[in-house]
Amino acid sequence: MRGALGGPRVLLRRLREVMAEPVSAQDRLDKIVVLIAANMVAEVCSIYVLRVDGTLELYATEGLNRSAVHLTVMRIDEGLVGTVAREAEAISLSNAQAHPAFSYRPETGEEIYHSFLGVPILRAGNTLGVLVVQNRAHRTYTEEEVEALQTTAMVLAEIIASGELTALAVPGAEPASRRPLHINGLALSDGIGLGHVVLHEPRIEVTKVIAEDVQSELARLDHAVETLRTSIDMLLEDEGVARVGEHREILEAYRMFAHDRGWIARMREAVMTGLTAEGAVERVQSDTRARMLRMTDPYLRERMHDLDDLANRLLRQLTGRSGGPEPIQLPENAVIVARNMSPAALLDYDRSRIRGLVLEEGAATSHLTIVARALNIAAVGHVENIVGQVDPGDAIIVDGVGGEVHVRPPADVEAAYAEKVRFRAKRLEQYAALRDLPTVTRDGVTIELHLNAGLLVDLPHIEETGATGIGLFRTELQFMIASAFPRTNEQLRLYRSVLDSAGERPVVFRTLDIGGDKVLPYMRAVEEENPALGWRAIRLGLDRPGLLRSQIRALLKAATGRELRLIFPMVSVVEEFDKARHIVERELTHLRRHGHGLPDRVLVGVMLEVPSLLFQLDELFSRIDFASVGSNDLVQFLFAADRGNSRVADRFDPLSPPALRALKAIADAAARHGKSVTLCGELASRPLEALALAAIGYRKLSVSPASFGPVKAMLRELNLAAVAAVVAPLIEAGGSASIRQRLAAFAEASGLPL
Ligand code: PEP
Numbered sequence: 111m112r113g114a115l116g117g118p119r120v121l122l123r124r125l126r127e128v129m130a131e132p133v134s135a136q137d138r139l140d141k142i143v144v145l146i147a148a149n150m151v152a153e154v155c156s157i158y159v160l161r162v163d164g165t166l167e168l169y170a171t172e173g174l175n176r177s178a179v180h181l182t183v184m185r186i187d188e189g190l191v192g193t194v195a196r197e198a199e200a201i202s203l204s205n206a207q208a209h210p211a212f213s214y215r216p217e218t219g220e221e222i223y224h225s226f227l228g229v230p231i232l233r234a235g236n237t238l239g240v241l242v243v244q245n246r247a248h249r250t251y252t253e254e255e256v257e258a259l260q261t262t263a264m265v266l267a268e269i270i271a272s273g274e275l276t277a278l279a280v281p282g283a284e285p286a287s288r289r290p291l292h293i294n295g296l297a298l299s300d301g302i303g304l305g306h307v308v309l310h311e312p313r314i315e316v317t318k319v320i321a322e323d324v325q326s327e328l329a330r331l332d333h334a335v336e337t338l339r340t341s342i343d344m345l346l347e348d349e350g351v352a353r354v355g356e357h358r359e360i361l362e363a364y365r366m367f368a369h370d371r372g373w374i375a376r377m378r379e380a381v382m383t384g385l386t387a388e389g390a391v392e393r394v395q396s397d398t399r400a401r402m403l404r405m406t407d408p409y410l411r412e413r414m415h416d417l418d419d420l421a422n423r424l425l426r427q428l429t430g431r432s433g434g435p436e437p438i439q440l441p442e443n444a445v446i447v448a449r450n451m452s453p454a455a456l457l458d459y460d461r462s463r464i465r466g467l468v469l470e471e472g473a474a475t476s477h478l479t480i481v482a483r484a485l486n487i488a489a490v491g492h493v494e495n496i497v498g499q500v501d502p503g504d505a506i507i508v509d510g511v512g513g514e515v516h517v518r519p520p521a522d523v524e525a526a527y528a529e530k531v532r533f534r535a536k537r538l539e540q541y542a543a544l545r546d547l548p549t550v551t552r553d554g555v556t557i558e559l560h561l562n563a564g565l566l567v568d569l570p571h572i573e574e575t576g577a578t579g580i581g582l583f584r585t586e587l588q589f590m591i592a593s594a595f596p597r598t599n600e601q602l603r604l605y606r607s608v609l610d611s612a613g614e615r616p617v618v619f620r621t622l623d624i625g626g627d628k629v630l631p632y633m634r635a636v637e638e639e640n641p642a643l644g645w646r647a648i649r650l651g652l653d654r655p656g657l658l659r660s661q662i663r664a665l666l667k668a669a670t671g672r673e674l675r676l677i678f679p680m681v682s683v684v685e686e687f688d689k690a691r692h693i694v695e696r697e698l699t700h701l702r703r704h705g706h707g708l709p710d711r712v713l714v715g716v717m718l719e720v721p722s723l724l725f726q727l728d729e730l731f732s733r734i735d736f737a738s739v740g741s742n743d744l745v746q747f748l749f750a751a752d753r754g755n756s757r758v759a760d761r762f763d764p765l766s767p768p769a770l771r772a773l774k775a776i777a778d779a780a781a782r783h784g785k786s787v788t789l790c791g792e793l794a795s796r797p798l799e800a801l802a803l804a805a806i807g808y809r810k811l812s813v814s815p816a817s818f819g820p821v822k823a824m825l826r827e828l829n830l831a832a833v834a835a836v837v838a839p840l841i842e843a844g845g846s847a848s849i850r851q852r853l854a855a856f857a858e859a860s861g862l863p864l
């Protein structure tokens with residue numbers, strides 16, 4: 111390697127000394143550029159910092175005109191420095207002026223320098239600035255030099271992220287690392303939350319990045335990689351884990367990466383430049399993140415996520431935190447930020463302190479979303495790279511209405527949201543005032559409004575809302591959040607509490623709906639190509655009747671002396687219903703024979719959520735006591751669009767003739783047979799969709815607690831005959847285009863509160 115006085119390790123040691131000196135921020139930067147230039151035998155070393163306005167400002171230089179410092183400002187689409195910042199990748203050129211992106215700034219006097227090496231200053235994959243060295247001669251920088259400069263940039267990233275440079279900036283042009291962010295995502299759970307960031311998986315803070323002894327750091331890294339490999343092998347050998355389809359795939363990918371020579375070599379190289387093992391892992395992880403953020407191929411992005419997870423495991427090991435994350439102490443007003451999480455993990459937090467939830471992934475009908483809604487937590491999903499862009503404690507606003515997130519919001523945005531929160535509180539008071547009024551449309555049609563529930567935390571909502579009943583009690587939620595199969599007695603206790611809370615009001619219990627996206631962590635899953643179309647819900651219940659039988663027994667016992675309403679999920683052919691009802695009858699006989707008390711009345715029905723039932727409606731309605739339409743699944747299967755897959759979940763609009771015709775056929779069949787039908791999917795929970803459902807004949811809707819007030823307020827203002835007259839011809843006209851706009855226009859013209 112040419113030049114490099116003492117090499118990168120000496121440089122890092124000197125940098126450490128400068129970092130510790132009690133000097134001003136500007137002096138520190140000035141000393142750093144001198145050190146780097148000398149160490150790399152470069153005539154120029156400059157630091158450019160990315161500002162909140164998206165431009166790059168020269169913060170320090172050795173070699174260029176000092177008078178240009180803080181005056182030279184470049185756009186991010188300008189010059190070589192801009193390219194490095196934009197692409198987050200190093201550029202090394204022996205003849206910079208020949209490069210098409212080269213742009214010349216006369217005030218810097220850089221025209222005499224021919225070779226150029228620029229590296230991004232990255233933190234968690236985000237560009238904070240650019241570090242450049244230049245030489246007069248045509249010089250080719252070696253790989254080692256590029257590597258060394260990148261390592262040095264990591265130290266600069268810490269300085270920028272610490273916020274100490276803000277004092278050097280004019281207002282409005284501060285370093286961008288702590289800038290306010292406004293990111294659009296997908297609204298998952300209604301509500302607005304103002305609070306402070308809590309990372310669900312806390313970042314592992316690497317406090318020591320500069321190595322004392324490179325050989326021992328290499329040994330630490332090798333040992334950590336070895337331990338990581340062994341632990342993944344052990345997990346893969348573990349029967350229980352290995353059988354779960356998706357989980358296994360992830361572990362396989364982990365194993366592949368843990369043996370990836372390129373990845374390991376990059377980390378080893380970083381150690382060779384003078385970083386500690388954890389410093390090296392962090393540096394390579396940051397590069398990976400930067401690449402991940404610029405990747406459009408979803409598959410490759412997912413693999414990058416795997417690599418990111420793996421780096422975290424390594425970091426945990428190297429920093430002695432391999433026992434998993436420590437329990438997090440929530441501040442008041444916590445907003446949980448995560449890539450994704452399980453419903454059980456959300457329930458583990460102290461609800462009273464959570465104001466919101468922000469996810470990089472998430473889907474509108476996933477169970478995590480359902481739990482967030484049950485807990486009344488504002489949630490936004492699909493928020494790109496949110497985990498990498500926040501720090502614990504940052505101020506954050508979650509707008510679960512508009513699907514927006516504001517990080518480190520400016521005072522005016524915060525004030526506007528605080529006002530919105532007050533306004534919403536007032537609206538909630540207005541909804542509360544509707545509590546005892548009937549849900550009757552303006553033209554006198556009664557619509558029964560029920561609640562969807564599944565957890566103990568849902569029960570107070572019955573009283574709060576004045577709901578007619580519980581239209582869907584998802585019994586699997588108790589199973590999903592438990593760490594082992596709930597015993598029959600535990601099930602019995604929950605069902606009894608539900609019936610007690612409901613009092614005289616009807617409750618529809620759905621038998622276990624597991625499989626598909628509803629995974630029980632303690633149950634051995636069968637590996638399936640298409641779990642959503644697989645061995646799930648009633649299919650599993652009929653094939654392994656022990657589980658279904660004991661649940662039905664618990665339900666029958668819980669309803670002693672009262673009415674019990676039961677529905678079976680995912681029924682595809684009427685014979686499945688016959689078989690399930692037969693199990694209920696056998697259990698009733700069993701209880702009777704053993705002298706147990708019995709329910710006064712047992713009504714059995716189905717969840718209508720598989721399209722094949724659309725072609726058995728008469729056979730079905732002549733058998734069942736009542737039906738409930740699961741539009742989440744019905745729409746998923748109608749359009750063959752996975753409800754949990756964010757790329758396709760919202761691709762087709764249920765407010766379009768194909769879906770509305772299917773839903774209307776069900777309502778018509780129920781009316782023909784004089785049987786009751788409720789719509790309990792998330793469709794009913796959105797006022798505009800609820801309006802369409804009422805228009806096509808639904809008189810019973812079951813909604814999430816937070817949607818109860820808005821849907822009720824809308825229905826009480828609705829002229830049902832008028833909307834039916836608008837909707838019917840649109841559906842009859844056919845086509846597949848959404849009628850959402852037309853409905854919204856009707857609602858607006860009629861002054862409906864939506
Ligand atoms: C549905 O499918 O619409 C439904 C209500 O059930 P779940 O969301 O629990 O599948």
Ligand code: MG
Binds near residue numbers: 679743
């Ligand atoms: Mg369903």
